[in-house]
Amino acid sequence: MAKDAKSNNNGSDETARPPVLSNLAWEGFATTKKPDVPEGLWMRCSGCEAMVYRKVVEERLNVCPECGLHYRVSARRRVEITCDVGSFEEFAAEVAPTDPLQFTDRKGYGDRLAAEQKKTGQADAIIVGKGYVKGRPIILAALDPTFMMGSMGSVVGEKLTRAIERATEEDLPLVVISCSGGARMQEGAVSLAQMAKTSAALARLDEAGGLFISVLADPTTGGVTASFGMLGDIIIAEPKALIGFAGPRTIYQTIRVELPEGFQRAEFLQEKGFVDFIVERKDLRSEIARLIDFAGK
Numbered sequence: 001m002a003k004d005a006k007s008n009n010n011g012s013d014e015t016a017r018p019p020v021l022s023n024l025a026w027e028g029f030a031t032t033k034k035p036d037v038p039e040g041l042w043m044r045c046s047g048c049e050a051m052v053y054r055k056v057v058e059e060r061l062n063v064c065p066e067c068g069l070h071y072r073v074s075a076r077r078r079v080e081i082t083c084d085v086g087s088f089e090e091f092a093a094e095v096a097p098t099d100p101l102q103f104t105d106r107k108g109y110g111d112r113l114a115a116e117q118k119k120t121g122q123a124d125a126i127i128v129g130k131g132y133v134k135g136r137p138i139i140l141a142a143l144d145p146t147f148m149m150g151s152m153g154s155v156v157g158e159k160l161t162r163a164i165e166r167a168t169e170e171d172l173p174l175v176v177i178s179c180s181g182g183a184r185m186q187e188g189a190v191s192l193a194q195m196a197k198t199s200a201a202l203a204r205l206d207e208a209g210g211l212f213i214s215v216l217a218d219p220t221t222g223g224v225t226a227s228f229g230m231l232g233d234i235i236i237a238e239p240k241a242l243i244g245f246a247g248p249r250t251i252y253q254t255i256r257v258e259l260p261e262g263f264q265r266a267e268f269l270q271e272k273g274f275v276d277f278i279v280e281r282k283d284l285r286s287e288i289a290r291l292i293d294f295a296g297k
């Protein structure tokens with residue numbers, strides 16, 4: 001049991017502080033808010049409406065124990081459930097966004113960024129670093145759906161490019177876990193340029209004989225699908241993930257044709273050959289390790 005501050009009766013005002021540990025080591029009193037898992041012991045699953053025990057959901061890597069729905073998770077949580085404990089070393093954390101267009105919609109982009117940064121504790125919508133998966137070194141990038149829906153602006157593009165270049169230089173497998181609404185409209189053409197920038201960096205990785213495993217989580221849409229998301233040597237999707245360019249409603253409104261059952265879901269895309277494997281979150285680490293070994297990396 002943790003040492004209680006009240007038991008510190010040595011007369012000093014200095015109260016006993018808990019030891020500084022990584023988030024992984026905390027038990028019983030989480031300090032970080034887990035997105036999409038509301039506070040409280042119980043939560044209602046948005047997939048099957050069942051009341052499920054929050055702790056069980058977290059133990060199952062944010063997957064519903066009743067219906068198997070894979071909840072969206074923050075980039076920080078992604079890193080935590082993907083890498084071997086304590087092995088992840090983040091880089092390029094200092095890269096922060098600007099507001100080049102002074103863009104304003106319902107809210108100024110600068111104000112929106114500040115609010116998102118305060119909410120998530122992240123500078124932007126991606127975390128990149130070097131880590132290990134079952135003892136195998138990788139360069140990992142995870143997009144953050146809790147930060148402006150994981151949208152790709154200049155920071156996501158820059159950090160991802162640095163990650164790709166690092167994988168190329170160090171000849172390490174690159175794993176990118178996408179979860180994004182697409183390009184960030186508040187950065188206009190600057191966000192669209194990131195599609196070309198990341199794709200060009202991936203072409204250089206490919207020329208150097210690198211391995212790129214692209215993991216698509218729900219949702220992966222727009223400019224992310226249209227660039228690096230679909231450029232993996234191997235493309236893995238989480239079950240029932242929505243993957244596409246424009247959303248089904250937009251397509252329906254444009255072409256006025258009834259869309260087939262399961263359109264743009266991972267299973268449909270696998271059937272059509274766009275996705276290689278559908279892997280449950282609990283098996284993702286084993287699958288990444290297996291693919292790295294298979295590719296001889």
Ligand SMILES: [Zn+2]
Nearest residue numbers: 045048064067
């Ligand atoms: Zn459920």
